[in-house]
Amino acid sequence: MSELTTPEILLDNLSTAVILLDDKLRIQYANHNAQTLFERSLNLLVNCPIHQVVATSSLDFGRFKNSSHYGEVYSDSEVTFKFTDGRYTQADVSVTNMADENKSQLLVEIRSVEQQKKISQENQQRAQQRAARELVRGLAHEIKNPLGGIRGAAQLLSKQLVSAELIEFTSIIVEQSDRLTNLVDRLLGPNLRPTFSSHNIHKILEKVCALVDLDLSHNVAITRDYDPSIPDVYIDQDMIQQATLNIVRNSLQALSEFPEIPGKIRIVTRIERQVIVHGACFPLCAKIQIIDNGPGIPAELQNTLFYPMVTSKKDGSGLGLSISQTLIGHHRGKIEVESWHGRTAFTIYLPIDKKETQK
Incomplete structure (x- = not known):
């Protein structure tokens, strides 16, 4: 040397x-x-x-x-x-x-100093989110059991009734019980195990863009800035598509509340090296950024943004980002967010294992 x-x-x-x-x-x-x-x-x-x-x-x-x-x-x-x-x-x-x-x-x-702050904040948020998920699981168990009993009792009662008006009431009980059961299932997040195989991340992102383009309720301009050197990534393509689609839709909802702003969303892909995810350092990661020019996320929500039922949208369910984080977590990845007025950037990190990409 x-x-x-x-x-x-x-x-x-x-x-x-x-x-x-x-x-x-x-x-x-x-x-x-x-x-x-x-x-x-x-x-x-x-x-x-x-x-x-x-x-x-x-x-x-x-x-x-x-x-x-x-x-x-x-x-x-x-x-x-x-x-x-x-x-x-x-x-x-x-x-x-x-x-x-x-x-x-x-x-x-x-x-x-951002990196150290992010690591500390990430560890704290991860612990809080784990506690929140355990709380939701416990509540889900306590809610679903009585709901099943209420639904069954309403069905049995409807068979004994002859009045169409009373049968309609029991139907409402069954319908609302099913609705609450579905809500609890959504709070728990996806239960399916991922099916991994090598995929081109840009093909998945193009499917997301195609789905968004079919939605005629917005006039937001979507631009791409892809790095073609990113190798195939060992992922479940359906999960990654759903995770990114949830984030893009979150940006669309934020922009739709301020129609006076010409909405823009930019999807950027890059290679990132030496990324720390949940205490582990990955030599190589695919980085996906979804950047919009909206009003930004309220400061009081930024630390709890990925919790279930947390949202600043008028018609938001508060489940999309929580589900996205769960799906990315299945891939040993993470989601970061930076937000201020005029720019909100969600960044997804997906570890790239060279051995897996060669399979």
């Missing part, structure tokens, strides 16, 4: 995003983590002014210039970045002046 490549290999394996700026705040180098953070390749980043990739920031860029001119070294914590593509993130930033006799350069280290 040559001495010239050793520093690059070390930098590319850091968990910290590292960029090098010249005295005009143009990017001269970005390691792999920085390329991931900015979602641009090194070729696109080199000689690009930092303002062209960071739209706004709570970081004082004036201090960048002070660092460049006067050798000031400083750091800032929990800096909020908004990127030009609409993403937000929080990070700790350190700026070091690397001036020599010929030129002045700034070494900027960006340590994302």
